[in-house]
Amino acid sequence: MKLRLKIWRQKNRNDKGSFVSYSMDDVNPEMSMLECLDVLNETLIERGEEPVTFEHDCREGICGSCGFMINGIPHGPQRATTVCQLTMRHFKDGEELVIEPWRAGAFPMIKDLMVDRRALDRIIESGGYISVSTGNAPDGNDILIGKDTSDRAMDAAACIGCGACVAACPNASAALFTGAKITHLGVLPQGKIEAERRALGMVGQMNTEDFGSCTNIGECTAACPKEIPLEVIARMNQDYWRASAKRRDDSVKPVTPVTRWNAK
Amino acid sequence: MTLDSKLPSGPIEQAWDKTRFDMKLVNPANKRKHSIIVVGSGLAGASAAATLGELGYNVKCFCFQDSPRRAHSIAAQGGINAAKNYQNDGDSVYRLFYDTVKGGDFRAREANVYRLAQISVSIIDQCVAQGVPFAREYGGALTNRSFGGAQVSRTFYARGQTGQQLLLGAYQALERQIHEKTVTMYPRTEMLDLIVIDGKARGIVVRHLVTGEITTHFADAVILGTGGYGNVYYLSTNAKGSNVTASWRAHKRGALFANPCYTQIHPTCIPVSGDYQSKLTLMSESLRNDGRIWVPKQKGDKRKPDQIPEEERDYYLERRYPSFGNLVPRDVASRNAKSVCDEGRGVGESGLGVYLDFTAAIKRLGEHVIRERYGNLFDMYQRITDEDPYKVPMRIYPAIHYTMGGLWVDYHLQSTIPGLFVLGEANFSDHGANRLGASALMQGLSDGYFVIPYTIGHYLASNKFAKVDSSNPEAQQAVANVKQITDKLLSIKGKRTVDSFHRELGKIMWEYCGMSRTAEGLEKAIGLIDALREEFWQNVNVPGSGDDLNQSLEKAGRVADFFELGRLMCVDARERNESCGGHFREEYQTPEGEAQRDDEHYSYVAAWGYNGPGQHPELNKEPLEFDYVHPSQRSYK
Ligand SMILES: Cc1cc2nc3c(=O)[nH]c(=O)nc-3n(C[C@H](O)[C@H](O)[C@H](O)COP(=O)(O)OP(=O)(O)OC[C@H]3O[C@@H](n4cnc5c(N)ncnc54)[C@H](O)[C@@H]3O)c2cc1C
Ligand code: FES
Numbered sequence: 001m002k003l004r005l006k007i008w009r010q011k012n013r014n015d016k017g018s019f020v021s022y023s024m025d026d027v028n029p030e031m032s033m034l035e036c037l038d039v040l041n042e043t044l045i046e047r048g049e050e051p052v053t054f055e056h057d058c059r060e061g062i063c064g065s066c067g068f069m070i071n072g073i074p075h076g077p078q079r080a081t082t083v084c085q086l087t088m089r090h091f092k093d094g095e096e097l098v099i100e101p102w103r104a105g106a107f108p109m110i111k112d113l114m115v116d117r118r119a120l121d122r123i124i125e126s127g128g129y130i131s132v133s134t135g136n137a138p139d140g141n142d143i144l145i146g147k148d149t150s151d152r153a154m155d156a157a158a159c160i161g162c163g164a165c166v167a168a169c170p171n172a173s174a175a176l177f178t179g180a181k182i183t184h185l186g187v188l189p190q191g192k193i194e195a196e197r198r199a200l201g202m203v204g205q206m207n208t209e210d211f212g213s214c215t216n217i218g219e220c221t222a223a224c225p226k227e228i229p230l231e232v233i234a235r236m237n238q239d240y241w242r243a244s245a246k247r248r249d250d251s252v253k254p255v256t257p258v259t260r261w262n263a264k
Numbered sequence: 265m266t267l268d269s270k271l272p273s274g275p276i277e278q279a280w281d282k283t284r285f286d287m288k289l290v291n292p293a294n295k296r297k298h299s300i301i302v303v304g305s306g307l308a309g310a311s312a313a314a315t316l317g318e319l320g321y322n323v324k325c326f327c328f329q330d331s332p333r334r335a336h337s338i339a340a341q342g343g344i345n346a347a348k349n350y351q352n353d354g355d356s357v358y359r360l361f362y363d364t365v366k367g368g369d370f371r372a373r374e375a376n377v378y379r380l381a382q383i384s385v386s387i388i389d390q391c392v393a394q395g396v397p398f399a400r401e402y403g404g405a406l407t408n409r410s411f412g413g414a415q416v417s418r419t420f421y422a423r424g425q426t427g428q429q430l431l432l433g434a435y436q437a438l439e440r441q442i443h444e445k446t447v448t449m450y451p452r453t454e455m456l457d458l459i460v461i462d463g464k465a466r467g468i469v470v471r472h473l474v475t476g477e478i479t480t481h482f483a484d485a486v487i488l489g490t491g492g493y494g495n496v497y498y499l500s501t502n503a504k505g506s507n508v509t510a511s512w513r514a515h516k517r518g519a520l521f522a523n524p525c526y527t528q529i530h531p532t533c534i535p536v537s538g539d540y541q542s543k544l545t546l547m548s549e550s551l552r553n554d555g556r557i558w559v560p561k562q563k564g565d566k567r568k569p570d571q572i573p574e575e576e577r578d579y580y581l582e583r584r585y586p587s588f589g590n591l592v593p594r595d596v597a598s599r600n601a602k603s604v605c606d607e608g609r610g611v612g613e614s615g616l617g618v619y620l621d622f623t624a625a626i627k628r629l630g631e632h633v634i635r636e637r638y639g640n641l642f643d644m645y646q647r648i649t650d651e652d653p654y655k656v657p658m659r660i661y662p663a664i665h666y667t668m669g670g671l672w673v674d675y676h677l678q679s680t681i682p683g684l685f686v687l688g689e690a691n692f693s694d695h696g697a698n699r700l701g702a703s704a705l706m707q708g709l710s711d712g713y714f715v716i717p718y719t720i721g722h723y724l725a726s727n728k729f730a731k732v733d734s735s736n737p738e739a740q741q742a743v744a745n746v747k748q749i750t751d752k753l754l755s756i757k758g759k760r761t762v763d764s765f766h767r768e769l770g771k772i773m774w775e776y777c778g779m780s781r782t783a784e785g786l787e788k789a790i791g792l793i794d795a796l797r798e799e800f801w802q803n804v805n806v807p808g809s810g811d812d813l814n815q816s817l818e819k820a821g822r823v824a825d826f827f828e829l830g831r832l833m834c835v836d837a838r839e840r841n842e843s844c845g846g847h848f849r850e851e852y853q854t855p856e857g858e859a860q861r862d863d864e865h866y867s868y869v870a871a872w873g874y875n876g877p878g879q880h881p882e883l884n885k886e887p888l889e890f891d892y893v894h895p896s897q898r899s900y901k
Contacts, residue, residue: 012812028538030650035540038763045761045816050808053815055330057503059543062428063334085647110474111813118451121331125443129436130395133318134311134713137386137393141350144404154397154422157429161333185395255443261452261474 001027001093005040007052008100013109019098029089033076034059034066036088053112059084061225064160067167068113069100074164074223082162082225102167105210106174108259117163119209120177122255127201128181130191143189156183158226168223171212176220178206179232182239196243200252203240208254265520267871267886270674271375276892280379283675284718288725295320296446298724299483301468303455303510305332307427307705308688309489310434311712317441319717324481325438326450328473328505328818333435336491336503337708340427341548342411343419344705346384351408355416357381362893363414364703367593368668368696369845369861370895371523371869373888375675376693380703383710388420390713394433398422412549412594412701419702424548424640430705434712450481454818456749457742458486458514458684459732465514465684466732469742471750473818476811478746480739484729485683485720488514489712492667492689494527496826496833497778498770500664501533501546507822508829511671511690519679520871520884522672522692524829525837528699528846529779530665531597534648535617544663545648548641549701552590552597554625554634555658557581559618563608569619569657580604588900595698595846595859596900598662602779605661612659621657662779666704668695668846669836672871672886676719677711680871683727685720687711692869697845750810753820758803762819765800769793769823769830777834780848786838790831794878797827832872832881839883842866856901863895 003024010017027036034056041051057065061082068083070076076086091097099113107115157180165176182199185191191198207213214233221230272279290298298321302313305327313325327335347360360381365372392398392406398420399407411419422429441447452473459467459480467482493508494500515521532547558579560572580600582589590597601618604610611617626634631654635642642653649659670692677685677693688708695703732739776789800823808814843852843859844866852860873882 028540030537031540032542035542038542039540042761042763045805045807046759048807051816053813057329057334057505058336058339059504060339060545062425063329063336063338063503065329065334081647087648087650089650114813117330121333121439121449121451124333124436125439129440130393131440132390132393132437134315134390134437134717137389140348140388140392140398141405143392145400146404147400147402150397150400153395154429157395157397157422157432158425160428161331184397188395188397190393191395261472 001029001088003027003088003091003094004096006096006098007112009052009112010109012111017109027088029087031088032059033070033083033086033088053114055114056084061085062160064162067102067162067164069102069167071098074102074167075225080225080227102163104166104172106172107163107166116259119211119257120161120163120174122209122257123174123178123202123205124181125255126205127194127198127252128185130185131194132190145189149187153184153187156180156228156232159228160226162225164223164225165220166211168219169212170217170219171215173214173220174206174209174211175214175233175236176224176228176230178202179236180228182236183232186235186239195239197252199236199239200243200247203236204252205254209257265680265873265884267672267680267884268674269373269886270676271373272675276375276378279375280382287718287722290721290725292320296322298322299324300485300487300720301481301483302326302487302489303468304335304489304491304688304690305435305438306335306337306489306491306688307431307434307708308690308712309487310335310431310438311709312487312489312687312716313447314434314437314441315713315717316720317444317446320446323441323447324450324483325447326453326455326470328452328454330451332438332449332451333432335431336506337431337705338428339503340705341424341546342550343409343421343426343702344387344430345411345418345700345702346388346420346706347381347418348385348388350406351417353416355418359416360384360418364694364700365696365890365893366898367698367700369698369859369898370696370863370867370890370893371526371844371888372694372696374890374892379715380694380707380710383714384706386714387706387709391430391433394437396422396429396433414700427705430709434709455510456513456746456821458517458681459739459742460517460681461732461736461738462730464682464727467739469746471746474813476809476814478743478750480734480743482732484724485685487685487687487716487720488671488690489687489708490690492670493826493829494664494667496769496830497664497773498766499536499541499544501530501544504543507825509822509825511686512825512829514671514679514681514684516874517681519681519684520672520873521669521832522869522871523669523697523836524833524872525777525840525847526668526697526845527664528594528666528668529598529662531594531601531662532620532660533663534645535612535659535661536614545644546663546665547645547658547660549594551620551638551641554637555590555620555622556624557590557618557620559604559609559611561609565609569611569621578604578609585900592900595848599779599848601662617659617661619657620660622653623657626654664778666699668692668697668699672869676722677715678719678723683723685716687716697847749821749824750817753804753806753817753824754810756802756804756806758805760803761805762816762823765796765804766819766823766826768796769826772796773830773833777830777837780850781837782850783838786834789834793827793831793834800824800827828877835881836870836872839870840866858899861895861897867895
């Protein structure tokens with residue numbers, strides 16, 4: 001099949017960037033969106049041009065590396081599917097695809113379709129864990145956990161951290177991402193103990209970064225390749241409000257966001 | 265070189281305890297004065313970095329992805345083994361030990377495997393405490409399944425995403441230490457050389473993948489948890505970025521590389537569909553519990569599967585292995601699929617595929633039962649192939665999946681370079697010639713959470729560390745080496761892309777050093793690889809510059825190392841005149857066509873030393889002794 005790819009090209013953060021159109025005459029409907037870009041890149045290199053930079057690793061929809069907008073939709077039109085698993089048969093012969101990176105203040109541009117998502121790591125760093133050091137653990141069956149609870153934790157824990165929720169949100173909020181981790185850990189008995197401190201830390205960090213605030217629009221959950229439910233945001237708010245109301249722990253301080261690369 | 269594997273003496277049950285007692289400890293107040301570099305943030309690297317941080321060491325952790333959470337470990341599906349015996353079905357530490365030594369076709373060290381089985385139980389406890397949502401019974405207890413042909417149910421799992429959940433557990437522990445400032449994380453940073461000063465590993469040279477800056481980092485010890493090398497075949501189930509560069513550059517600095525030819529081929533993957541194919545997708549082997557594998561009896565039969573009558577089908581596994589049938593081990597199932605396809609009886613457009621048919625199971629159990637058991641896998645298959653496996657048999661073909669070989673390490677996980685430790689898939693230690701399902705996750709976490717924290721302390725407490733920095737001649741030489749490789753790759757500006765070379769190398773490896781091997785074929789492969797490598801260095805086209813983000817340059821460096829590794833794999837495979845586990849030499853098979861080991865001559869670890877590109881490497885042998893599990897021939901008839 002034939003396709004026209006209109007791709008955002010930008011050399012680096014300081015470059016202005018613009019769309020460049022490429023036509024592809026021989027797209028195999030079985031190939032994935034990323035394989036289609038591979039084929040384009042091979043021809044670009046052979047023509048002596050720079051290939052399109054995009055992030056990817058597992059190509060199985062689990063590592064969360066990949067992701068860009070296709071015709072304004074994060075990861076493209078197919079429900080619950082990352083671009084690495086999106087096959088070209090979902091597009092029509094002759095169609096034009098507008099491909100551009102996640103756009104959000106908290107995700108500074110790196111190159112072409114690649115952005116800097118370290119803000120998400122800093123949110124986890126600010127409390128997205130259970131404070132148990134190696135060797136501290138009791139037997140795995142000492143604390144029984146009902147199957148429903150464990151399933152609910154797993155639903156939220158399925159987040160791959162790709163950032164599609166932020167890209168989909170008109171406010172560029174990271175509430176679905178943050179809520180997913182707060183819910184995963186908070187519903188488990190092991191994680192309940194620190195729930196309030198965790199919410200203060202993570203939400204505090206989210207607010208410190210350049211994310212917008214959540215106004216319950218719901219675009220995030222629609223775009224999420226793992227279909228994380230909106231209810232995780234309610235849980236996040238609940239934990240955060242409860243914690244703020246009786247805040248006594250002033251030691252929870254946000255991490256300073258960095259955008260440079262030469263970490264010291 | 266004589267290899268000192270530092271194996272403990274005395275009864276195997278007490279060996280690890282005794283070793284721990286004999287080891288020196290680092291005084292708590294001194295721990296923060298010791299710095300440790302951890303390269304890799306997969307299960308092995310992240311668990312090590314987090315635990316060493318908790319102990320108070322000053323840790324620097326590196327990965328090439330944008331976040332440590334994205335390491336290849338995230339993709340593991342099936343589960344993790346542990347000898348908990350929660351199911352009361354006869355499991356024990358000894359049984360897990362026994363199964364692993366036997367499954368490895370008697371080519372692993374008994375003491376290492378025993379320790380792994382012992383530690384397995386603590387891993388599950390630790391992960392549960394971290395919040396890993398393992399599958400549970402309605403009553404709240406942890407549940408298990410049997411996996412990879414094991415006769416007991418000892419596999420713990422979190423839906424089909426066990427690797428993801430275990431890695432997130434380790435990643436979160438790591439982020440906690442980053443917050444505590446015991447660990448500094450360096451994402452998007454690739455290690456390109458090892459700095460060895462006065463015979464000890466003291467640092468690394470890295471390139472920052474966004475800025476292109478080449479810098480040095482120093483420490484008292486260096487840990488590699490950089491994963492396996494399956495991508496030498498180009499097409500594999502590994503993540504695209506998985507590579508051998510860190511291990512290989514350490515090998516070139518003196519670390520021996522052990523058993524490189526031991527590779528694992530997984531029988532149930534979605535077949536290649538075209539030249540553009542970039543990776544292969546695994547379908548869980550649990551499918552073989554209910555699916556029947558067949559090909560047409562007639563060569564080149566192009567009819568649709570439902571038009572081929574029963575009597576014209578060859579259910580070849582059931583025919584050849586009446587007692588195990590479709591459940592024979594991975595290596596046997598893979599080899600048989602290859603041989604029916606080589607006969608011209610393969611299915612699908614390429615002829616490289618066999619049917620995995622659920623018709624009988626659906627008839628017997630009903631579609632709803634099959635949907636409940638395998639629904640998510642069927643969906644994934646349909647998403648990729650656009651075929652409905654409830655109606656049309658799946659097509660599957662074997663693919664490279666895991667590499668048992670790796671850098672040689674002793675019982676302390678230390679390589680032949682003092683101060684260089686190697687964990688996880690990157691080392692060679694515990695799986696012998698064949699890894700059992702659900703054992704890689706166990707090994708990575710065992711190494712990182714529970715072995716290295718002790719053994720590295722012993723090393724640090726037993727040695728003195730002179731101050732080193734970038735002015736040391738060894739460091740300057742390593743930086744110059746990295747710059748020279750980068751400049752050279754960028755200056756060739758030839759006609760072929762990096763991927764085209766990588767693909768061609770992969771084809772050679774798959775053809776001659778894949779599922780079955782012959783001395784003649786391996787000889788031929790060595791010649792082909794040498795020629796292709798030469799062409800690479802004259803004709804590769806790496807566009808762009810080294811001063812900013814350049815994915816072609818990253819790939820080119822990795823492929824350059826794959827050429828050298830691929831050659832070594834062929835040399836190792838040719839030298840090993842026997843068949844064992846994943847290594848099948850056609851000349852060495854029983855009259856029934858099964859793998860024939862030669863314990864008299866080949867019961868050793870082959871640890872290779874580097875002698876320069878295209879030069880014959882030096883072979884060192886570590887003999888293997890079996891005091892507990894006595895070597896026997898595997899039979900599945
Ligand atoms: C599809 C699939 C399914 C699997 N399922 C199972 C299963 O069910 N059960 C099981 O037990 N095993 C399974 N395995 C095997 C298992 O997942 C791996 O063996 C294991 O996760 C490897 O972990 P690791 O920590 O050693 O390496 P990896 O997870 O590969 O991590 C390597 C790390 O090193 C870093 N790195 C590499 N090179 C460099 C460099 N030069 N500089 C800086 N950083 C570098 C990477 O960034 C990464 O962080 C599966 C494997 C595959 C492919
Ligand atoms: S590349 Fe891993 S999720 Fe797409």
